[in-house]
Amino acid sequence: KNQVEQSPQSLIILEGKNCTLQCNYTVSPFSNLRWYKQDTGRGPVSLTIMTFSENTKSNGRYTATLDADTKQSSLHITASQLSDSASYICVVSDQAGTALIFGKGTTLSVSS
Amino acid sequence: DTGVSQDPRHKITKRGQNVTFRCDPISEHNRLYWYRQTLGQGPEFLTYFQNEAQLEKSRLLSDRFSAERPKGSFSTLEIQRTEQGDSAMYLCASSRMGSEFDTQYFGPGTRLTVL
Numbered sequence: 001k002n003q004v005e006q007s008p009q010s011l012i013i014l015e016g017k018n019c020t021l022q023c024n025y026t027v028s029p030f031s032n033l034r035w036y037k038q039d040t041g042r043g044p045v046s047l048t049i050m051t052f053s054e055n056t057k058s059n060g061r062y063t064a065t066l067d068a069d070t071k072q073s074s075l076h077i078t079a080s081q082l083s084d085s086a087s088y089i090c091v092v093s094d095q096a097g098t099a100l101i102f103g104k105g106t107t108l109s110v111s112s
Numbered sequence: 113d114t115g116v117s118q119d120p121r122h123k124i125t126k127r128g129q130n131v132t133f134r135c136d137p138i139s140e141h142n143r144l145y146w147y148r149q150t151l152g153q154g155p156e157f158l159t160y161f162q163n164e165a166q167l168e169k170s171r172l173l174s175d176r177f178s179a180e181r182p183k184g185s186f187s188t189l190e191i192q193r194t195e196q197g198d199s200a201m202y203l204c205a206s207s208r209m210g211s212e213f214d215t216q217y218f219g220p221g222t223r224l225t226v227l
Contacts, residue, residue: 004154034215043116043203043218044155089154100216102154 002027004092004103012109017080021106023073023090031093035064035075038087038105047075047088080110114138116219118204124225125194132190133222137206144187145216146179147203148172155203161187162209194226 004025013019025033032051036044048057048064050073056065061078077084087105094101117136125131137144142163147155158177160168163184173179176194181187191198201223205216 036218041220041223043205043220045218046215049215091154100157102156104152104154 002092002094002101004090004101006088006090006103006106008106009104010107010109012111013080015080015082015110015112018076018078019080019108020077021075021088021090021108023075023103025071025073025090025092025101025103027071027092027094027101029094030068030071033064033066033073034091034093034100035062035073036089036091038089040086044089077108080108082110082112084108085110116204116206116217118202118219118222120222121220122223122225124227126227127194127196129194130190130192131194131224132188133202133204133224135187135189135204135206135219137185137187137204138208138217141206141208141217142184143207143209143214143216144181145205145207146187146189147205149201149203149221150199158189158202191224194224196226199224199226 007022034049035047038044050066052068063076066073087107089105090103092101119134144161146158149155159179161181176192179189201221203221204219207214207216
């Protein structure tokens with residue numbers, strides 16, 4: 001069964017600190033992996049997209065890594081800001097974009 | 113704003129009533145998706161249109177649910193005889209076939225509460 005598991009379920013960090021969120025997947029065949037940020041009460045917004053051949057991709061303070069052999073991905077947030085407080089969802093596609101398997105998300109709270 | 117829009121943003125209804133939600137995709141996007149998201153969960157795929165054709169439906173989409181995209185532009189999602197278990201955020205997304213990674217852009221969602 002195609003699944004996407006994320007950890008931790010929730011995380012609280014101080015403003016300015018770094019953090020890393022984890023994503024493990026069993027989706028096969030694999031097309032691409034995306035990280036979305038979802039603010040409370042809003043739709044998800046794409047942060048990064050990586051294909052099988054990519055190991056890392058950055059978007060500002062967000063850096064995603066992918067190990068397609070172990071089927072693991074991580075999202076590293078550097079120098080966290082209060083506005084980073086949101087749910088971060090790992091999404092894996094097993095086709096060219098139409099079938100997306102979503103993780104449950106990691107809820108990040110950044111406090112001052 | 114040229115993003116995906118959804119209407120209404122919130123809907124409260126009594127069990128047994130019918131509700132209809134609307135989604136307006138980004139104008140040049142020919143693919144449109146509906147998802148359902150409950151608290152603490154990631155979005156779950158419901159159905160997908162390419163232009164006006166409904167190409168895929170999830171088993172989550174019971175007979176009480178129907179989606180249309182009559183002119184290949186906006187879409188509606190109707191839930192008949194609502195149940196308390198239908199309470200959720202209903203998200204719409206759109207994408208442009210042929211674009212890199214076919215990235216889906218999400219609307220703000222419609223939050224449904226069934227009393």
